[in-house]
Amino acid sequence: MSTGTVTKPSAAPKGGGRRKLTLPWIMLIVAAGLLLFSLVRAVSGANDLTSVGQVSGALQLAVPIGLAGLGGLWAERAGVVNIGLEGMMVLGTWFGAWAGYQWGPWVGVLFGLLGGALGGLLHAIITVTFNVNHIVSGVAINILAVGFTQYLSNFTFAEADGGSSKQSPRIDQITKVTIPGLSDWLSDLQAKHWFFVSDLAGILGGLVTNLSLLTIVAVLLIPATWWVLWRTAFGLRLRSCGENPVAAESLGVNVYKYKYIAVTTSGALAGLGGAFLAIVATGIYQEGQTGGRGYIGLAAMIFGNWMPGGMALGAGLFGFTDSLKLRGGAENVHALLLLVAVLLVIAALWQLYKKKYVVGVISAAFSAGFFLWYALTDEVPSQFVDAAPYITTLLVLALSAQRLRMPKADGLPYRKGQGK
Structure with a gap:
């Protein structure tokens, strides 16, 4: 017979526990990030850094990556x-x-979902039913998908x-929405280049x-995923x-x-990201247009610590740095050097505060290097501009590696009844 005893929640471990970010803290972090961007924009003179067009372009470039990461x-x-x-x-x-x-x-969106879902179903059959190594199966699907679509294009x-055999006819655009009045007002406010206020207006305007x-549907899928998986x-x-x-099997x-x-579902979401590229981003299918975004989505998911919010960040x-490259080229990426230098200073101070002196000194040294690079040059090489989104991805993953925690059984083989 149950005694009805309720156990007292254990206290958070001293020093080792991580507190969950509350809404006020999240808002404070966002405001601090915006303040930093505003400072960099004012010092560098790169006024397009937080413009309406920049933010709008970054969002469009981030959506397919976010959908792949969500998958x-x-x-x-x-x-x-x-x-x-991919x-x-x-x-x-x-x-x-x-x-x-x-x-x-919209029919294209539905078929994009189905196409990706078929790829996901194939991956599930190979890995879950036949217990093939997950990496081997994923690489095989990437190769198979490229060859399969090339073959289909030849007679469609x-x-x-x-x-042509490498691209589709033009696809009609999905309706785009602009809030009248508010959009124009925010654009005018952003064009004044006031400190912080114009930057906030540019982000909201975008x-x-x-x-x-x-895009709205894709963004809403992020909180929807959080609610389904955690609530x-x-x-x-x-x-x-x-x-x-x-243990899950033992509980039925x-x-x-x-x-x-x-x-x-993972495949369907990645397929939706692909459909977004073809229908919204370009309005046409072109061979090779994914450009590794599936892999970058995977990197975004790891950076986000297998959580929807972090993945979206x-x-x-990546979408922001890619948009910088496309819109402003060398000038905006040059301003990004100053932003990276300041972030590394903050990281160095934080590591020194935590008494991680080696990491702190290394961060400080890299920060000094970026400051010198920014001060001694007016622009960066075009090759660096093209590589900026990928370099940003690698740097972020490297700096966040220590706090990551993947699901414990992720990638491990499992057979029904193996716990008996």
């Missing part, structure tokens, strides 16, 4: 590593464009008006100007499969079913 999060929270995100995005671009130019963009797009309806019984069961599948959870659902960071 990776679903799979890995269930214990399946999904290196095949291939599933490729399937999404092709199927989205193929249906989009014939029956309209090549025979269509306005198409979020209400020329916004595709599919529902279904999400608890799915995450238990990635932490301890043997059908581990295979949840892994299949998670990996198929990582995707936004």
Whole structure:
């Protein structure tokens, strides 16, 4: 008979526990980041750094990466590593464009989802049912997706008006939304280049100007994923499969079913990212247009510590640096050197405060190098401009590696009944 005893919650471990960020702290961090951007913009004179066009472009570039990262999060929270995100995005671009130019963009979005889901289902069959190494399966799907879409293009797009074996005919655009009045007011305020105020106006203006309806859907999928995986019984069961599948099975959870659902959903989200590239970002399918965004989405997910919010931040960071390259070229990336130098100073001070002297000194040395680079040059080489988004991704992953915690059973082989 149950005694009805309620145990007292244990205290947070001293020194080793991590406190959850509350909303006031998150807002304070965002405000501090915006203040830093405003300072860099004012010093460098790169006024496009936080302009409406810059933010709007960054959002559009971040969406496909964020969708791929969200797909990776679903799979890995269930214990399946999904290196095949790139291939599933490729399937999404092709199927989205193929249906989009014939029956309209929203049908293309649906087919992009289905194309990516088929890739996810194949990955689930190979890894969950046949227990093949997850990395091997993902690489095979990436290769297969490229060859498969090239083959299909030869007798579909090549025979269509306005198409060829390497690209599709033009696809109709999805409706874009701009909030009248508010968008113009924020653009005018941003153009005044006032400290902090204009930067805030530029960021808010980018979020209400020329916004595709599919972008809104994609952004809403981030809190939706958090709610499903962390606030529902279904999400608890799915995450238990990635932490301890043997224990989950002992409690009656059908581990295979949840892994299949998670990996198929993962593929569908990556496929949606591919469809976004073809339908919204370019309005046309082109061979090789994913450009490694599936891998970058995986990096964004790791940077975000397998959490939706952190993943979105990582995707936004890559989208922002990519947008800097496309809009302002050398001038904006040169201003980015100053931003990196200041961030490294903050990192050095924090490491010294935590008595991690070696890491602190190294951060300070790199900071001095970036300050000198910024002070002694007026622009950066074009090769560095092109590589800036990828270098940013590597730096962020390297600096955040110590705080990462992947699901315990992620990538580990599992057989039904192995705990008996």
